[in-house]
Amino acid sequence: MEKITITLPDGSKREVEKGTSALDVAKSISEGLARNVLAAEVNGEVRDATRPIDDDATLKLLTWNDDDGKSTMWHSSAHLLAEALEELYPGIKLGIGPPIENGFYYDVDFGDHEFSSDDFKKIEQKMLELAKEKNEYQRQEISKQDALDYYNKKGDEYKLELINDLNDGEITFYTQGNFTDLCRGPHIPNTGFIKAAKLLSTAGAYWRGDENNKMLTRIYGITFPKKKELTEYLEQLEEAKKRDHRKIGKELGLFTFSEKVGQGLPLWLPKGAALRERLEQFLKRAQKIAGYEPVITPHIGHKDLYVTSGHYAKYGEDSFKPIDTPNEGEEFLLKPMNCPHHCEVYKSEPKSYRDLPVRYAEFGTVYRYEQSGELHGLTRVRGFTQDDAHIFCTPDQVKDEFKKVIDLVLYIFKTLDFKDFTAQVSVRDPKDHSKYIGSEENWEKAEQSIIEAAKEKELNYVIEEDEAAFYGPKLDFMVRDAIGRKWQLGTIQVDYNLPERFELEFTGSDNQKHRPVMIHRAPFGSMERFVAVLTEHCAGNFPMWLTPEQVAILPVSEKYNEAAEELSKKLNNSDIRALVDDRNEKIGRKIRDNELKKIPYMLIYGEKEIESQSLAVRKHGEGDLGTMPVDKFIEHVQNEVQEQTGTFNG
RNA sequence: GCCAAUGUAGCUCAGAGGUAGAGCACUUCCUUGGUAAGGAAGAGGUCACGGGUUCAAUUCCCGUCAUUGGCUCCA
Numbered sequence: 063m064e065k066i067t068i069t070l071p072d073g074s075k076r077e078v079e080k081g082t083s084a085l086d087v088a089k090s091i092s093e094g095l096a097r098n099v100l101a102a103e104v105n106g107e108v109r110d111a112t113r114p115i116d117d118d119a120t121l122k123l124l125t126w127n128d129d130d131g132k133s134t135m136w137h138s139s140a141h142l143l144a145e146a147l148e149e150l151y152p153g154i155k156l157g158i159g160p161p162i163e164n165g166f167y168y169d170v171d172f173g174d175h176e177f178s179s180d181d182f183k184k185i186e187q188k189m190l191e192l193a194k195e196k197n198e199y200q201r202q203e204i205s206k207q208d209a210l211d212y213y214n215k216k217g218d219e220y221k222l223e224l225i226n227d228l229n230d231g232e233i234t235f236y237t238q239g240n241f242t243d244l245c246r247g248p249h250i251p252n253t254g255f256i257k258a259a260k261l262l263s264t265a266g267a268y269w270r271g272d273e274n275n276k277m278l279t280r281i282y283g284i285t286f287p288k289k290k291e292l293t294e295y296l297e298q299l300e301e302a303k304k305r306d307h308r309k310i311g312k313e314l315g316l317f318t319f320s321e322k323v324g325q326g327l328p329l330w331l332p333k334g335a336a337l338r339e340r341l342e343q344f345l346k347r348a349q350k351i352a353g354y355e356p357v358i359t360p361h362i363g364h365k366d367l368y369v370t371s372g373h374y375a376k377y378g379e380d381s382f383k384p385i386d387t388p389n390e391g392e393e394f395l396l397k398p399m400n401c402p403h404h405c406e407v408y409k410s411e412p413k414s415y416r417d418l419p420v421r422y423a424e425f426g427t428v429y430r431y432e433q434s435g436e437l438h439g440l441t442r443v444r445g446f447t448q449d450d451a452h453i454f455c456t457p458d459q460v461k462d463e464f465k466k467v468i469d470l471v472l473y474i475f476k477t478l479d480f481k482d483f484t485a486q487v488s489v490r491d492p493k494d495h496s497k498y499i500g501s502e503e504n505w506e507k508a509e510q511s512i513i514e515a516a517k518e519k520e521l522n523y524v525i526e527e528d529e530a531a532f533y534g535p536k537l538d539f540m541v542r543d544a545i546g547r548k549w550q551l552g553t554i555q556v557d558y559n560l561p562e563r564f565e566l567e568f569t570g571s572d573n574q575k576h577r578p579v580m581i582h583r584a585p586f587g588s589m590e591r592f593v594a595v596l597t598e599h600c601a602g603n604f605p606m607w608l609t610p611e612q613v614a615i616l617p618v619s620e621k622y623n624e625a626a627e628e629l630s631k632k633l634n635n636s637d638i639r640a641l642v643d644d645r646n647e648k649i650g651r652k653i654r655d656n657e658l659k660k661i662p663y664m665l666i667y668g669e670k671e672i673e674s675q676s677l678a679v680r681k682h683g684e685g686d687l688g689t690m691p692v693d694k695f696i697e698h699v700q701n702e703v704q705e706q707t708g709t710f711n712g
Numbered sequence: 713g714c715c716a717a718u719g720u721a722g723c724u725c726a727g728a729g730g731u732a733g734a735g736c737a738c739u740u741c742c743u744u745g746g747u748a749a750g751g752a753a754g755a756g757g758u759c760a761c762g763g764g765u766u767c768a769a770u771u772c773c774c775g776u777c778a779u780u781g782g783c784u785c786c787a
Binding site: 263264265266267268271272273277280282312313319321325371372373376377380398399401428430432433434435436437438442531533616618619620621646647648649650651652653654655656657658664666668669670678680685686 | 715747748749777780782785
């Protein structure tokens with residue numbers, strides 16, 4: 063028998079017979095491992111663990127701990143869902159059923175069947191019943207004609223359409239139990255791996271995402287190899303619901319919306335405004351240290367400005383309509399971005415290479431016509447404020463500027479306790495450089511600069527090809543919040559387009575005119591979105607330095623209200639944001655209510671404290687901390703704020 | 713923008729073809745208290761908006777607006 067060599071991730075090599083499957087290799091290592099193998103990565107390609115390996119190969123066994131293992135399991139689960147649905151609703155037609163980040167879905171045409179989410183239980187039970195049969199997922203290569211014949215017989219026009227787009231020779235079917243599906247794979251060895259299944263929601267989805275096509279019923283679900291993991295997942299969903307910034311924003315009085323003002327236009331309430339201003343001050347201070355110069359530009363701009371920038375041609379039709387001046391009939395646009403304005407700021411005076419880099423910063427409020435169905439709390443709105451800045455520099459300065467911006471972003475993440483984040487570097491499509499503006503040389507330099515900057519700053523980064531904008535490469539920060547959800551926050555983008563379009567120049571040391579490079583950057587992204595993400599990240603328990611109200615003084619009875627007011631003044635004079643809960647309520651009630659308001663410190667204030675000149679301190683979520691002298695408490699709070707905001711060295 | 717669901721008091725929600733309900737919040741009074749809900753009384757709604765059906769519509773139908781979940785989009 064012919065032998066092949068399998069190389070495992072740890073570098074160890076095994077001689078096995080040709081045609082051995084990844085699962086066999088796993089078994090030879092340990093039965094326990096074999097029981098957990100969902101799929102295999104063979105020479106970098108994810109495939110069925112049961113498929114024979116015919117040549118020397120590197121092999122990684124994929125389990126539930128690997129993203130590819132999870133998605134293989136969920137892909138197989140989509141098939142299991144389809145099998146259950148076919149048994150319960152004979153004659154249905156199937157669209158596609160892929161895995162997604164958290165689970166999977168299947169698009170189904172139920173035809174005449176009545177279907178509602180009330181049937182979820184029934185379907186879940188059927189899925190688990192079928193899973194118990196431990197049916198193997200069997201791969202079968204099939205000719206295009208045979209595949210078409212199969213679905214013609216079945217009468218499923220969706221699958222026929224999919225097959226028609228495929229080439230003969232690359233078509234495979236997978237069968238488990240009584241269900242066969244057109245599928246590229248890969249799949250888990252058998253349905254027995256699926257121990258828990260939950261259908262989560264339904265939604266309408268057009269066939270192939272095209273609104274001219276028929277709407278299918280999309281059923282979302284998720285499965286797990288252990289029942290306990292499903293329970294935990296459902297708990298996490300509950301937790302996410304509790305942390306929803308729309309709910310917390312309402313409870314804490316941060317922001318609201320009004321139908322009269324218009325959809326997607328947030329109104330910041332006093333406490334939300336206080337929070338946001340604090341964030342802005344925080345960034346302004348750091349930006350000053352980092353050499354940014356604040357500028358202020360208007361909320362509207364002449365249409366020509368956007369014609370020049372190219373935004374009008376690209377987005378004009380999808381924007382708010384222009385505003386006309388009554389007499390001259392000139393057209394102005396609500397500004398959808400700050401950069402064209404900043405380009406004009408740059409042009410206000412001739413620039414020398416000695417001036418560069420110049421860094422213009424502005425908390426600029428912009429308005430974009432987002433489709434009504436896209437609006438969502440503060441994360442997707444029509445009017446929002448970017449913590450925008452534009453850096454104009456020479457191509458040689460790009461790397462240094464990137465490093466500086468990365469420092470700033472890292473300072474923010476550290477201060478706000480975002481510990482888990484990655485950077486995504488978006489570069490050109492390596493196969494086609496023609497769709498990008500700017501010279502080959504500059505692009506090459508910029509992409510390298512970004513990658514080197516990321517490397518030197520020791521960022522955990524991935525490079526995404528073909529994700530760059532037409533005008534330049536970029537680096538985006540993706541953070542994971544306290545309950546594991548991913549958000550895209552800060553962004554740093556190189557732009558060759560606008561300097562070109564606005565004919566920006568500087569005089570070089572050679573006394574010749576040169577074109578600067580522009581870097582857009584927004585560490586928060588937008589204040590709205592950032593506050594939303596931060597709210598969910600900390601579940602409304604904002605850090606001391608940021609929270610609108612830091613200390614609640616709770617007089618034990620109305621007799622002490624006046625003394626409590628005095629104390630409040632003293633604290634406020636020490637830059638501590640304190641309030642007095644002088645309601646005619648018992649102390650227990652005041653504690654409860656202020657706990658719910660998530661105020662970090664409560665001071666129970668009565669006869670004892672007044673006499674002893676001390677404070678009974680209670681911390682949110684922790685309880686009674688005992689007593690301390692007033693001055694010590696002030697110092698304690700001030701230190702806490704100081705520690706939280708730290709220092710930034712630019 | 714498209715599909716679906718939802719829209720009742722400040723909030724969370726119940727309700728039914730015949731003049732609208734609860735809890736919390738709010739106001740007043742009683743109570744003056746020591747670490748997560750003291751008691752009583754009161755006030756508060758054009759049942760999203762506009763049409764239609766009906767003797768009668770907040771309830772049924774249509775449209776609009778908004779919200780939610782998806783789809784598509786995101787400079």
